[in-house]
Amino acid sequence: MNALNRILTILALALVSPWAQGQSFSLAPLPYAYDALAPVIDEQTMRIHHGRHHQAYLDNLNKAVTATPALAGLSIEALMTQISKTGEAVRNNGGGHWNHTFFWQSMTRPSQGGSPSPDLLAAITRDFGSLDQFKAAFKSIGLGRFGSGWVWLIVTTDGKLKVTATANQDNPLMDVVSERGQPLLGNDVWEHAYYLQYQNRRGDYLDAWWQVVDWTVVSTRYADAQKK
Numbered sequence: 001m002n003a004l005n006r007i008l009t010i011l012a013l014a015l016v017s018p019w020a021q022g023q024s025f026s027l028a029p030l031p032y033a034y035d036a037l038a039p040v041i042d043e044q045t046m047r048i049h050h051g052r053h054h055q056a057y058l059d060n061l062n063k064a065v066t067a068t069p070a071l072a073g074l075s076i077e078a079l080m081t082q083i084s085k086t087g088e089a090v091r092n093n094g095g096g097h098w099n100h101t102f103f104w105q106s107m108t109r110p111s112q113g114g115s116p117s118p119d120l121l122a123a124i125t126r127d128f129g130s131l132d133q134f135k136a137a138f139k140s141i142g143l144g145r146f147g148s149g150w151v152w153l154i155v156t157t158d159g160k161l162k163v164t165a166t167a168n169q170d171n172p173l174m175d176v177v178s179e180r181g182q183p184l185l186g187n188d189v190w191e192h193a194y195y196l197q198y199q200n201r202r203g204d205y206l207d208a209w210w211q212v213v214d215w216t217v218v219s220t221r222y223a224d225a226q227k228k
């Protein structure tokens, strides 16, 4: 990063900081450029998805938290694990913030994402049969999520890997979902995630998305989950 980029980054962080806005949660810049995931995900989709959809979840989350003093100071993870007590606004918008932050961090430039670590690959093979069978299960569950939601790879409470789906902006950390676990990977199957480029072809989006999955990040999450 050159000096100008460093200064611009510092200014951007200052503008979105909680102190600048008087808010608890703020929008982090993407860890790559808006056009970095093309041609798998186009620049316009990324700009609208991050700058408008994610920003809207954040704005509404901050409004909801501000209106509920008992929630002040809680981390986004703490909110997720007791979402049954926070109300619908925090469930929808806090989920939207956590899910999208996790999603941005799960991706990298096409073909730069490496491969699952040996430990993660062994667990995938143990629980799905092979990496290809895992991907097929992920696609099937993603296609089967009727309406808006997310498809996940999680570590269950008994240490197994499992593919699950959640509705709307729910996620596997929430104490309201039927299958809880530690998320390793999640894909957004709301139409806003893919419609400009793929229209109604969710399956094509799910197939292409593997090209931008950052397996280094996913493998680190698996290693961290093993320590818990």
Ligand SMILES: [Fe+2]
Pocket (backbone or CB within 6 Å): 049, 053, 100, 188, 190, 192, 193
């Ligand atoms: Fe989204």
